[in-house]
Amino acid sequence: MTGRTTGFALHDLAVGYPARRGRPEHRVLTGLNAAAAPGDLTVLIGPNGAGKSTLLRTLTGLQPPLAGTVLLDGTDIRALTAAERARRLAVVLTERDLPPLLTAWEVAGLGRYQHTGFTGRLTEADEAAVAWALESAGALHLADRQATELSDGERQRVMVARALAQEPTAIVLDEPTAFLDVGSRVTVMGLLRRLARERSLTVIASTHDLELALRIADHVWLIGSDGRLRTGTPERLTIDGSLSAVFDGDDLAFDPAAGVFVPRPRATGTVRVTAGDPHRYLLERALARYSWRAVASGPADLEITVTEGGYLAEHRGERHRFPDIEALTAWARDRARQGAADREGEPCRRGGHARQGAPGGHRAPGREPDRRGEQIHETARRGR
Numbered sequence: 001m002t003g004r005t006t007g008f009a010l011h012d013l014a015v016g017y018p019a020r021r022g023r024p025e026h027r028v029l030t031g032l033n034a035a036a037a038p039g040d041l042t043v044l045i046g047p048n049g050a051g052k053s054t055l056l057r058t059l060t061g062l063q064p065p066l067a068g069t070v071l072l073d074g075t076d077i078r079a080l081t082a083a084e085r086a087r088r089l090a091v092v093l094t095e096r097d098l099p100p101l102l103t104a105w106e107v108a109g110l111g112r113y114q115h116t117g118f119t120g121r122l123t124e125a126d127e128a129a130v131a132w133a134l135e136s137a138g139a140l141h142l143a144d145r146q147a148t149e150l151s152d153g154e155r156q157r158v159m160v161a162r163a164l165a166q167e168p169t170a171i172v173l174d175e176p177t178a179f180l181d182v183g184s185r186v187t188v189m190g191l192l193r194r195l196a197r198e199r200s201l202t203v204i205a206s207t208h209d210l211e212l213a214l215r216i217a218d219h220v221w222l223i224g225s226d227g228r229l230r231t232g233t234p235e236r237l238t239i240d241g242s243l244s245a246v247f248d249g250d251d252l253a254f255d256p257a258a259g260v261f262v263p264r265p266r267a268t269g270t271v272r273v274t275a276g277d278p279h280r281y282l283l284e285r286a287l288a289r290y291s292w293r294a295v296a297s298g299p300a301d302l303e304i305t306v307t308e309g310g311y312l313a314e315h316r317g318e319r320h321r322f323p324d325i326e327a328l329t330a331w332a333r334d335r336a337r338q339g340a341a342d343r344e345g346e347p348c349r350r351g352g353h354a355r356q357g358a359p360g361g362h363r364a365p366g367r368e369p370d371r372r373g374e375q376i377h378e379t380a381r382r383g384r
């Protein structure tokens with residue numbers, strides 16, 4: 001590894017697509033000023049279509065800037081020859097296709113291409129670099145496997161190994177956690193952060209996994225739909241409201257305290273759960289999906305108690321018993337739908353458009369109310 005310490009620097013950068021075949025120039029992002037330092041995992045986040053891939057392709061020299069400059073370790077990326085760029089910078093894109101008939105070892109070995117000269121033959125030092133890269137990426141045990149037969153998570157590690165084998169000063173990855181299960185996502189992001197720290201690499205990775213990004217990133221580049229690039233630590237972007245400004249929607253809101261997105265409360269009603277954890281937490285979370293807002297104390301529209309035989313719900317003066325959390329959740333969901341329909345004054349009620357065979361006429365269209373709780377409720381009442 002080299003001892004360069006400046007990483008990426010963007011100066012008044014504009015990225016996008018030049019005019020061609022009668023189509024005008026498309027500037028996706030303009031006026032970008034930002035830095036990504038060695039030793040840091042910088043995570044690029046933003047909604048679909050915000051320009052993440054366009055920006056990453058420009059950083060890596062795969063497409064030219066429309067204006068401004070990208071410096072890598074102090075040098076304009078456009079001033080580097082392809083070979084110099086390949087020695088300094090490794091790129092991992094989202095493509096899932098790998099060359100056929102190559103083992104994981106050989107894929108990682110492709111990272112040595114710019115070191116091996118004309119013959120492409122690996123020297124002992126190259127072989128050692130490949131072994132080191134595979135080991136660092138946690139992929140040495142996959143070395144003899146056909147790359148096309150690897151799982152998504154395994155292949156992602158091999159792609160990281162190929163990038164490492166280049167012995168670059170910077171690695172840029174476009175959605176390295178796409179297609180991965182939650183465990184593998186944490187593993188890959190954790191690996192990138194460790195490599196940034198231990199190897200003093202400049203690592204920039206885009207992701208849609210916001211909650212993981214905020215937990216693991218040292219530095220965030222946040223692109224909003226307004227085309228602005230906001231940068232800072234996850235905590236700073238949380239506290240100054242940038243994350244909420246970019247990601248809050250009609251249905252989800254960013255909860256800065258928990259660092260997660262939660263359904264935006266539209267007040268089906270309040271619910272108080274009397275139970276120990278994890279019952280209480282799980283119930284509150286399930287009910288939050290249907291806009292029941294949990295309260296810790298005081299009166300609530302819905303009171304739930306965990307009993308020996310299941311759950312007891314008290315709502316509008318009635319008691320309902322449920323054998324399990326699914327039945328309870330389905331019932332609470334149905335109540336939420338009915339409440340929403342009532343609030344909106346569903347046409348079938350107000351306008352006399354009740355559907356045939358829809359007694360009551362106030363349920364959400366296309367969905368039958370869940371009767372499991374009510375059957376038990378009736379049984380419970382008969383038995384009382």
Ligand SMILES: Nc1ncnc2c1ncn2[C@@H]1O[C@H](COP(=O)(O)OP(=O)(O)OP(=O)(O)O)[C@@H](O)[C@H]1O
Pocket residue numbers: 017026028046047048049050051052053054055
């Ligand atoms: N080759 C192209 N020519 C013209 N416009 C393009 C081209 N590729 C992408 N775009 C446009 O540039 C904008 C940014 O796209 P980009 O793929 O960079 O977004 P993104 O943030 O990576 O999105 P996603 O999260 O969905 O992957 C979009 O409006 C897209 O339609």
